[in-house]
Amino acid sequence: MNNTGKKYGGRKKGTPNKLTSEVKEKIRLLVESALESIDLSECTRAERIRLLEIGLKYILPTVKQIESSSETEFQSIDFNKIIRYKD
Numbered sequence: 001m002n003n004t005g006k007k008y009g010g011r012k013k014g015t016p017n018k019l020t021s022e023v024k025e026k027i028r029l030l031v032e033s034a035l036e037s038i039d040l041s042e043c044t045r046a047e048r049i050r051l052l053e054i055g056l057k058y059i060l061p062t063v064k065q066i067e068s069s070s071e072t073e074f075q076s077i078d079f080n081k082i083i084r085y086k087d
Contacts, residue, residue, distance in 0.1 A: 024058075031055040 035055065040048055 027058045031058060 035051065038051070040051075043051070
């Protein structure tokens with residue numbers, strides 16, 4: 001077990017995972033071919049929207065929600081000290 005904190009072997013930091021990109025590409029192609037085989041004119045508007053909704057979550061990355069704090073702390077500024085440095 002490596003407890004030194006140093007990385008030995010494996011991928012270098014920032015190297016994309018080939019397997020993940022290959023799987024995503026195959027899913028994208030599968031979704032595209034499935035959509036081409038469906039006669040969208042026979043689908044209702046709700047069905048078409050649902051198809052897009054299902055397909056897009058496999059093609060586009062998901063956006064994570066960012067929590068925001070309603071209370072923001074501000075640091076006070078002593079303008080008298082700033083004015084003294086100007087002279």
